[in-house]
Amino acid sequence: MGCCATQKSKKTLSPESKLITLHIDPGTFVLTSEKRFQEVYILKSIVSASHYYEVRTAIHRETNEERSVKIFRKDLTPKIEYEKLKLEIAITKTIDHPNIIKFFEVFEEPTKVYISMEKCKGGELFEEILKRKHFSEQQVAKIMKEIFSSLAYIHEQGIVHRDLKPENILLEDKGDLINIKLINFSTATFIIQGEFLKGLIGTAYYIAPEVISNKYNEKCDIWSAGVVIFMLLSFYPPFDGNSDKEILQKVQHGSINYNNPIWSSISNQAKDLISKLLCPEDQRLSASQALSHPFIIENAHTSDLGQQNLVYAFQNLKNFRNSSKLRDAIQTFIATHCISAHDSKILKEVFKTIDTNGDGKLSKEELLTHYKNVMGDIHAEEEVNQIMNEVDTDNNGFINYTEFLKASISQKTLASSENLRRAFDMFDIDNSGSISAAELKKVLQGGNNTNDHVWKQIIKSFDQNGDGEIDLREFEEIITRSL
Incomplete structure (x- = not known):
């Protein structure tokens, strides 16, 4: 009986059982496109620019959706910055969180590199601070909950942002403080638990004292979050000065400026949270602990969805x-x-x-x-x-x-024919009208060393006309026949 059962189970194993360790995630589909950028997108207005790159709005030709695109000119980008760009792409591909910016595609052309990503129409949180001049504690708590959620997630993944500030936090829509996106992982890096990072990286107002001392971990992001909440409540930075040097000296001395009368109207809960963020690293809350602080729990209620x-x-x-x-x-x-x-x-x-x-x-x-x-x-x-x-x-x-x-x-x-066609085109790399085993492997394999025979067998299991490839009709049936 036992032998018969074993033989039967072997016969019913599908080729896909050999892909049991194959991990499918959003990063699987952040591909370096084989097409030219202008074939896929229409470039629109410039949003911002720096020495190495510019950010522009773009329209996806097929869906008419607005995207943001970061454009690097290779002749202006030093090798070290280009390496940072590759690391930023690698890091962002691993991230799967509703409050962190999502990449769609990378286009590498002879003179430029294009990265298409989600479009946030509400602008920077920094601009919102300048415009509003006042946030309620409930609004601040909701913003900080989203920030702490993002940080808790990336820290668990072994990622440190290293430049958290209102300029790197976008509002999805104008005035929408509930839905924000953490962006710009160009200074981010991976960290191994128990180890420390080196290098003075970040923006002076938000840099933690241990970063200045050149020995720090993911808690540097928590300090930066403490500066952000301080500014959201008071509209001035806790450490100020006429130069970066003066600001960093004040950071090292821990001399927070609470002299503004506005602090008399701010709750003790808010002040307590700040005190547990802008403090020595070994006393500082983690992002997960900050999410459980009474200021967040009691003020950041979720919206009524229905x-x-x-x-x-x-x-x-x-x-x-x-x-x-x-x-x-x-x-x-x-x-x-x-x-x-x-x-x-x-x-x-x-x-x-x-x-x-x-x-x-x-x-x-x-x-x-x-x-x-x-x-x-x-x-x-x-x-x-x-x-x-x-x-x-x-x-x-x-x-x-x-x-x-x-x-x-x-x-x-x-099951939308439009969506299935887009998915099919993503696999059909050479635009031949059918998907080969080699194309399937190129899109899905990643770091998985799966034998070529397995990919051919997967094709065979969905290939109804026996031509060794999957055409659009066969592809659509993978989804529609199980609905």
Whole structure:
């Protein structure tokens, strides 16, 4: 009996079972495009410029969606800056968080490098500070919750930003303080837990004292966050001076300027949080601890989404089935590249509502609590277990942001001929009208050393006409036949 069972299981193993370690995430599809930038985008107005690069608005020709594009001129970019650019791309590709900027494509041409990314229409948080001249403590707490959530996420991934400041925080829409994006990972780096970084990097007003001493870790970002909350509440920096040297001297001495009368109207909770951020590194809160501070918990309430949005998301999560790696890849691409801005915003708010502790991922406990509230207690635990088994495709014990998106989007969006065509074109690198095993491997393999035979077998399992490739009709059926 046992032998027969073993033989049977071997026969039913699919080629995709050999891809069990293949990890599909948003970074899988931040590809260096083989096309020229102007074939894919229409360049519009300049947003900002520096010595090495400029940022412009661009229109994606196929979808008519607005994007931001960072353009580097190779002849003006020193080798060290070019290496930083490559590291920034590598770091940003690993990030999957609703409050951190998302890259779409990289175009490398003979004279320029283009990086297309999400477009945030609300401008910098710094501009909002100059314009408003006042934020309520509730508004400040909501902004800081998003910042701490971003930092908790990247710090857990072993990433340090090193230049957190209001200029590197964008509002998704004008006046929208609830939805922000952390940008500019050009000074970011990876760090190994227990080790320290060196190098005076950042902007003087926001630099932590240990950075000046040339021995620091991810807590330098928490100090910078302390400066940001100080400025949001008071509209002046805690450490000021006529030069960077003077500012850094004050930072080292820890001489915070609380002389402004505005501090008499600021709550003790807010002051307590600041005191636990602008303090020596060994006493400083982590980002996760800051999210649990009473100032954040009591003031940063999530927006009222309406019951129907939560029901809609949970119904889709419950119905999601992780049937194949190729289907998973197609769904991931559609969720990250094709979903409308309106749908994306609603699902992002649902995600943040369920993410009670703000760490940028959903635990089984968080899902179960909200599932019971929305869908009722009957079979709740069993159904949440099923959701975790199907949606947690990287098996890390949590539902990451993109895993949530691809499982929550509507079947109409998923099966849209327009979206499936875009996904097909992404795999069809040579524009031949069909996808070969080599193209499948190039898009999906990453660092996985999977034998070429496996990719051919995957093609074969979806290749209905036996020509050794997947055409558009066969590609569409990978999604539509399981809906």
